[in-house]
Structures are given as structure tokens and as C-alpha cells.
Amino acid sequence: MDGLSIDPVMDGNRSLVDKDREAFFHPFTAIKDQKSNGALVMASAEGCRIRDVAGTEYLDGAAGLWCVNVGYGRKEIADAIHAQSQSLPYFHTFNTIANAPVVRLSERLLELAPPNMKRVFFGSSGSDANDTAVKMLWSYNICRGKPEKRKIISRAYAYHGVSVAAGSLTGVPMVHQYFGLPLDFAKHVSRPDLYRDAPARGFSSEEAYSAHLAREIEDIVIAEGPETVAGFIAEPVMGTGGVLPPPKGYFQEIRKVLDKYDIRMIADEVITGFGRLGRWFASDLYGIKPDLILVAKGLTSGYLPLSAVIVGGEIWRVFEEAADDGRAFAHGFTYSGHPTCAAAAMANLDIIEREGLVERVDEIAAAFRRIFDDRLLGLDIVGDIRSAGLMMGIELVADKREKRSFAASAKVAGRVSLAARRHGLLLRALPNSDVLALSPPFVISLEEMSTIAERAHAAIVDITHELKAEGLA
Structure with missing residues (x-):
């Protein structure tokens, strides 16, 4: 390079910050802030x-x-990405096509997951995992002759993503207000807030507060009609909504309501999965017993984009029986089961286990x-x-x-x-x-x-x- 050092702040004769202002559309960023303060x-x-x-x-x-x-700079993950990119960088998984990394990763996730999880469906983001879960529940109920069961109960200030279905489940107002969301299949109840809400309502025990929140869910199920409600979705610990751990007995009380009205439980473990709470899955920590588990982020530690829906036994049983007529589950993405992303995940899980x-x-x-x-x-x-x-x-x-x-x-x-x-x-x-x-x-x-x-x-x-x-x- 003729002995001249390269200025990392400049790109040609203009700064990267200036180029950012002129070319990059940032997610979750005020355009005014990008213009005035730069990136x-x-x-x-x-x-x-x-x-x-x-x-x-x-x-x-x-x-x-x-x-x-x-953590950053893990050579083992970079090496796995490099090696897989040289052998099979990409191929799709439609029409019964597979690759070795995604088969091995599927098997490994089922070994780590809570009991009675049967299959793994891959995507690229937490948002698409949430969308996939919605469509799985809709398909599940159509397959068992209950097509009217489509509504999904979420919580105020929950974060489940920003695509149309996931953004509807999200309860953060800024995700809704300029997009005409939520769609009407999504219903929202109170978030569990031990700092503000519980004392404001006069609850001195966490168990009593949990019972109250479960009754609120039952009330909305009855109001909407149990025959129309398909699922309840929750992050084990609410993340973007305020970092709110559940009160004692919360998921056990909710499970009673769900079982009473034939409603499936979706655990959004996009943040909590793979060790964030000191367990492989927070569903085990809190005794959630989910029918679907959604994972992303920690699956590869962010080194490459990868998400998954881990499917429980009851839902898989219905899909398997319905498929006897040869029908396909007509849902998936170009990058579902991407071999290089799966190789990154395997290396990431190796590090977590070994260390x-x-x-x-x-x-x-x-x-x-x-x-x-x-x-x-x-x-x-x-x-x-x-x-x-x-x-x-x-x-x-x-x-x-x-x-x-x-x-x-x-x-x-x-x-x-x-x-x-x-x-x-x-x-x-x-x-x-x-x-x-x-x-x-x-x-x-x-x-x-x-x-x-x-x-x-x-x-x-x-x-x-x-x-x-x-x-x-």
C-alpha cells in the first residue's frame, strides 16, 4: 500500500459517518438524530x-x-464459518433436502430442550420465528378441525419482533403507531410488574398477584370466546418491556387457564435461551411446559443470523397425522436451515458446553x-x-x-x-x-x-x- 496508513475513519475522501448519513437506513433510529449526531x-x-x-x-x-x-472474537466460530463456506456455503432445505450441519444441530437442540419437544424448524430472526409460531398454531387448529381458533394473547410492552404478525404480538406502542398494527388476531393483557403494578393493585404476595394476572387472561379468553383463542405467548423474563422477571407461580397459574380452554403455550426464548438465566432454557427454570419454544440470538451468539421454532409433541402429533394425505407444510424461508449458520451455531454451543x-x-x-x-x-x-x-x-x-x-x-x-x-x-x-x-x-x-x-x-x-x-x- 505504498507505505501510507489507511485512516479507518475515512472512506475515500469522505468520512464513514457522512456516508452513513447519506446511504444507510438505520433500524429503530430517529432519522433526525442520525442527521444531527451521526452514527x-x-x-x-x-x-x-x-x-x-x-x-x-x-x-x-x-x-x-x-x-x-x-463474547466477541471467538476464532472457533469464525473457523467453523470459514470451513463450511468452503464446502457447502448454502443450499435450501425445501422438498426433503437437508445438510449435515442442520441435521446435527436439530438433534442437538432437541437434546438440550425441555422434555417432549419433537422437531426443529429454522429461520433467520426472532421476528420470523414468532411469525412461524403464529402460522403453526393456525395450521395446527385447521388440521384438527378448529379453524376459528386463531387469536393469540400477548402482553402489554412485550417484544416479539417487528414483522406483521410478530409486530402485532409485540405490545410496545412505538412498534404499532405508524404501521396500523396490531392486527386483530393479537390481544394484549397486563405485563407482570412487581415494582409498580403489584403494589398499586394492593397485592402483598407474588402468588396472589400471579393468580390475579391469570384471571385477567381467563377473562379475555371468555370475552373473546374460548373457541377463538389459539395461544398465549410470553417471554420468560420480559426483556424490552422492562426486564421483568415473573412473580412466583405465574406460569403455573397461567397454565391452568390454558389447559382449561385448550390453548397452547408459546415461550419466546429469543433472549433467554442458551444460558442467559443460568439454565439452557428458562422454560425449565420457571416450569413453563411450552408447546412451542422460539430461539434466536444466543443460538449463534449473533455471529450469524439464525432462529428456530422448537415444536412440542402435541402440535407435532397433529401435523404428522394430518400429513398422511401427502400435504406439505407450505411455509419456510430461503435461508431455513442455512448450513453455514448451523455450523456457527454448533461451534457456539461447543464453546458454551466446553467452558x-x-x-x-x-x-x-x-x-x-x-x-x-x-x-x-x-x-x-x-x-x-x-x-x-x-x-x-x-x-x-x-x-x-x-x-x-x-x-x-x-x-x-x-x-x-x-x-x-x-x-x-x-x-x-x-x-x-x-x-x-x-x-x-x-x-x-x-x-x-x-x-x-x-x-x-x-x-x-x-x-x-x-x-x-x-x-x-
């Missing part, structure tokens, strides 16, 4: 640390988008919580810290005693997130709330946890001073 352009990463093109290093407290479970990362999450979860409680709970605007495994939500409030929220226009969590960047930390400000989310890679050290807590503390203090100057805190 943070990432360049490289290793372990729990990521660097931008200017060389600034950040601790990634969010594992990308809840997904880089084994005991699921067990490690279980071992360090209490320390994770303690470090943040000790460092942040005393701050003026930190109202609540809640966690499960290596998922944490930090709720910011204008008044701790009254649990009074900031005005939405203040965008406090977003401001803290930007301040955290200045301190070398990446965390997530969740939409429609003042909750900060943390979900670090499983390989994070206790020292790195402490550093994240220190940097989060500094960012919150910075914004608290600004809010006080503005008369908002």
Missing part, C-alpha cells in the same frame, strides 16, 4: 470490549442486542446483582434494580418514594445511555420507559462487572446533575 461506527471487538473506527474502546454491557453470549458458561452464569448471577445494588441503589434517580441471571433492568424515577416517573419528553434513560458512551460503556435505554438494560456476555469477569457499575454510576450522576439544573429532579 457510532464500530470496527472490532474482543471478549466484552468493542472499538469504534476512531479507536475508542467500550465495555459492552448489553452483548450487542442481548445476544453475544460467548461451562451456562453454569457460570448461574454462579455469578448473585455477584452481578450485588455489585450493581451496592453501587447504584443509593443514587437519587435509581428507583429499582431487578435481575434474573445476567439480565438486569435499572429503572430511573423522578421520585423514589412515590415511584413517580419522569415525563416521557425528558428521555432520561436515553440521556444516560449517551452519557455512558462518554464513559466507555454501552448499555440499552429501553423504549417507552426509563429503564436501562444490561445483559453482558457470559464471559464477563467480576472486575469488568465492577467497571461497568462504576461507569453506569458516573453516567447516572452526570444526568442527575443536568436534570437538577433543569428542575426535573
Whole structure:
């Protein structure tokens, strides 16, 4: 290269940030913000640390988008991708065609999954896994002579994706408001919120609160007509909706209602699957007994896009019996069962198993919580810290005693997130709330946890001073 160094910030005679403004349409991004502030352009990463093109290093407290479970820079996964790309980079899986990586991965997932799961259907994203689950339930009920059972109950502020069906199941207002969603098959009930909702309703025990939430589901089933309701979908721990662990007995109470009215249970484990809560599947941790399990993110630790619907015995039995007449399940994607993505998943699971990362999450979860409680709970605007495994939500409030929220226009969590960047930390400000989310890679050290807590503390203090100057805190 004639001895000249390449400027990583520039691309030709213009900066990458300028080119980004002119060419890239960002997801979940305010166009005005992209125009005025520009993009943070990432360049490289290793372990729990990521660097931008200017060389600034950040601790990634969010594992990308809840997904880089084994950490960045895993050569074993890169080598598996390279080797598979050289032998069979791609072929479809329609019409009984398969490939070795996806067959082996299917078998492995059934071995890891909760009991009575029978088959695995692959896609590329959590959104398409949710869409596939919707169509599976519709097809399942048509196959057994109940075509009117089509409605699916979700929860307010749940996040299940952004495609048309998945976006309808999602309960986050910003995902609906400019798209004419949700479609009318999706119905929403209250989310479980032990910090705000349970005490506001006067529940002193988690079990009583769980029974109340189950009755709310039963009420909507009766109101809609049990003969029209096909399923109930839930994240074991609600992620984007506020990092909300379930109250005690929640899924057991709900299962009673579902069994009573012939309704199937969908566990959206796109975030929680593959160890995030210290178990391979959160369905095992919470005794959910799902009929369908949806996975993505941690399946490859984000190294390549891959999702799956793991199909339970009852649904598979009906499909198998209905297929005696030769009909096809006329659903699938160009990249269903992509061999290179499956090879990445196999290498990722090898790392998780060999290094005991699921067990490690279980071992360090209490320390994770303690470090943040000790460092942040005393701050003026930190109202609540809640966690499960290596998922944490930090709720910011204008008044701790009254649990009074900031005005939405203040965008406090977003401001803290930007301040955290200045301190070398990446965390997530969740939409429609003042909750900060943390979900670090499983390989994070206790020292790195402490550093994240220190940097989060500094960012919150910075914004608290600004809010006080503005008369908002």
C-alpha cells in the first residue's frame, strides 16, 4: 500500500459517518438524530470490549442486542464459518433436502430442550420465528378441525419482533403507531410488574398477584370466546418491556387457564435461551411446559443470523397425522436451515458446553446483582434494580418514594445511555420507559462487572446533575 496508513475513519475522501448519513437506513433510529449526531461506527471487538473506527474502546454491557453470549472474537466460530463456506456455503432445505450441519444441530437442540419437544424448524430472526409460531398454531387448529381458533394473547410492552404478525404480538406502542398494527388476531393483557403494578393493585404476595394476572387472561379468553383463542405467548423474563422477571407461580397459574380452554403455550426464548438465566432454557427454570419454544440470538451468539421454532409433541402429533394425505407444510424461508449458520451455531454451543458458561452464569448471577445494588441503589434517580441471571433492568424515577416517573419528553434513560458512551460503556435505554438494560456476555469477569457499575454510576450522576439544573429532579 505504498507505505501510507489507511485512516479507518475515512472512506475515500469522505468520512464513514457522512456516508452513513447519506446511504444507510438505520433500524429503530430517529432519522433526525442520525442527521444531527451521526452514527457510532464500530470496527472490532474482543471478549466484552468493542472499538469504534476512531479507536475508542467500550465495555459492552448489553452483548450487542442481548445476544453475544460467548463474547466477541471467538476464532472457533469464525473457523467453523470459514470451513463450511468452503464446502457447502448454502443450499435450501425445501422438498426433503437437508445438510449435515442442520441435521446435527436439530438433534442437538432437541437434546438440550425441555422434555417432549419433537422437531426443529429454522429461520433467520426472532421476528420470523414468532411469525412461524403464529402460522403453526393456525395450521395446527385447521388440521384438527378448529379453524376459528386463531387469536393469540400477548402482553402489554412485550417484544416479539417487528414483522406483521410478530409486530402485532409485540405490545410496545412505538412498534404499532405508524404501521396500523396490531392486527386483530393479537390481544394484549397486563405485563407482570412487581415494582409498580403489584403494589398499586394492593397485592402483598407474588402468588396472589400471579393468580390475579391469570384471571385477567381467563377473562379475555371468555370475552373473546374460548373457541377463538389459539395461544398465549410470553417471554420468560420480559426483556424490552422492562426486564421483568415473573412473580412466583405465574406460569403455573397461567397454565391452568390454558389447559382449561385448550390453548397452547408459546415461550419466546429469543433472549433467554442458551444460558442467559443460568439454565439452557428458562422454560425449565420457571416450569413453563411450552408447546412451542422460539430461539434466536444466543443460538449463534449473533455471529450469524439464525432462529428456530422448537415444536412440542402435541402440535407435532397433529401435523404428522394430518400429513398422511401427502400435504406439505407450505411455509419456510430461503435461508431455513442455512448450513453455514448451523455450523456457527454448533461451534457456539461447543464453546458454551466446553467452558461451562451456562453454569457460570448461574454462579455469578448473585455477584452481578450485588455489585450493581451496592453501587447504584443509593443514587437519587435509581428507583429499582431487578435481575434474573445476567439480565438486569435499572429503572430511573423522578421520585423514589412515590415511584413517580419522569415525563416521557425528558428521555432520561436515553440521556444516560449517551452519557455512558462518554464513559466507555454501552448499555440499552429501553423504549417507552426509563429503564436501562444490561445483559453482558457470559464471559464477563467480576472486575469488568465492577467497571461497568462504576461507569453506569458516573453516567447516572452526570444526568442527575443536568436534570437538577433543569428542575426535573
